[in-house]
Amino acid sequence: MNPTRLPFPFPVVTWTGAAVRLLDQTRLPRELGFLDCCTIAELGAAIRALVVRGAPAIGIAAGYGLALSWRLGREAGEDPPRLADRLARDHDALAATRPTAVNLFWALRRVRGAAAAALAAGADPARVGEALLAEARAVHDEDVAMGRAIGQAGQALLPPAGSVLTHCNAGALATGGYGTALGIVYAAWQAGKRIAVFADETRPLLQGARLTAWELQNQGVPVTVLADSAAATLLRQGRVDAVVTGADRITAGGDVANKVGTYPLAVLARRHGVPFYVAAPSSTVDLETARGEDIMIEARDPEEVHGFGGLRTTPQGVAAFNPAFDVTPAELVTAIVTERGVLRPPYGQSLAIP
Numbered sequence: 001m002n003p004t005r006l007p008f009p010f011p012v013v014t015w016t017g018a019a020v021r022l023l024d025q026t027r028l029p030r031e032l033g034f035l036d037c038c039t040i041a042e043l044g045a046a047i048r049a050l051v052v053r054g055a056p057a058i059g060i061a062a063g064y065g066l067a068l069s070w071r072l073g074r075e076a077g078e079d080p081p082r083l084a085d086r087l088a089r090d091h092d093a094l095a096a097t098r099p100t101a102v103n104l105f106w107a108l109r110r111v112r113g114a115a116a117a118a119l120a121a122g123a124d125p126a127r128v129g130e131a132l133l134a135e136a137r138a139v140h141d142e143d144v145a146m147g148r149a150i151g152q153a154g155q156a157l158l159p160p161a162g163s164v165l166t167h168c169n170a171g172a173l174a175t176g177g178y179g180t181a182l183g184i185v186y187a188a189w190q191a192g193k194r195i196a197v198f199a200d201e202t203r204p205l206l207q208g209a210r211l212t213a214w215e216l217q218n219q220g221v222p223v224t225v226l227a228d229s230a231a232a233t234l235l236r237q238g239r240v241d242a243v244v245t246g247a248d249r250i251t252a253g254g255d256v257a258n259k260v261g262t263y264p265l266a267v268l269a270r271r272h273g274v275p276f277y278v279a280a281p282s283s284t285v286d287l288e289t290a291r292g293e294d295i296m297i298e299a300r301d302p303e304e305v306h307g308f309g310g311l312r313t314t315p316q317g318v319a320a321f322n323p324a325f326d327v328t329p330a331e332l333v334t335a336i337v338t339e340r341g342v343l344r345p346p347y348g349q350s351l352a353i354p
Helices: 040-048 055-075 080-095 102-120 125-155 181-190 207-218 228-236 262-271
Strands: 013-015 020-023 034-037 161-166 194-200 223-226 242-245 249-251 256-259 276-279 325-328 335-338 341-343
Touching: 013 055, 013 125, 020 055, 034 040, 040 055, 040 080, 055 080, 055 102, 055 125, 080 102, 080 125, 102 125, 125 181, 125 276, 125 335, 125 341, 161 181, 161 228, 181 194, 181 207, 181 242, 181 276, 194 207, 194 228, 207 223, 223 228, 228 262, 242 256, 242 262, 256 262, 262 276, 262 325
Parallel strands: 161 194, 161 242, 194 223, 242 276, 276 335
Antiparallel strands: 013 020, 020 034, 249 256, 256 325, 335 341
16 A cells, blocks of 8 residues: 655645644555654654654754744743753653754754743843744754755766665655765666665664655656665675665764664675665764764664564564664765765865864
């Protein structure tokens, strides 16, 4: 089943005036639906449950969440000190939902900073709320623009016709609506290139099989889904021109945290002489973290490994290991594509240039 085709860029996160509306990615590809989060508790639960996922999209949702927090406080009749206390609590609650994706903390700092600046300037609560919402919208709009710029820079790395292997979902669904890794594919198609995509299914939650395949089909891009363990065969057969993934955090030295399963793809790409590209906005770069070993890796519920869609696939009583991300060392990354262009090693220098 292919639900109704979405307009592009996708409406992944929307501010309704009373809620943060999320395209519910847990329901794809079976059905297309949306979830309105009317409280911070609902939004936090939706982020943890991967209703919205992907580092840029999480940051955008959290930014709108702070605008929602302020609105709820004003509706409750709270004075400015209590509003500020509420905003601080809700900031911390949203920051605690996903510890690895740096865009979340970047967006929260930026939107909360807009409130702090407005308060310092003596703005009344209504104006502070306007400042919060304006900054959240700016974060959203800038992400779409960055996705387009990443796409334009990255598509030049791809041949006129060929194939790309990707892992997890770093497309429109993971961002403000355009994409990072898949943004490169979309830009290549717009430039007249004919690029087909091999999408790892991405166990245990199948973001590649469910989300990447759905959005590429939705946009008319040829896509083939494969089991994660089949990627090595594709690479050995010479059927992949480039591996392109997104990122949830990039260290100052160029180490890349991304969905677990990315690191072995980088190793395989190096073994078979295939370039390994990482596409992400500059907000994903964490210059305060020097090495991949310093990144906190989210450990998710082991039950996600024990089955899918309500069907248990492991024996009762066995343990499961479920890290959400792994880290690819910088020496395995051919280039990092941001809205600033194609960055090459040494990343300690290229990432640090404003």
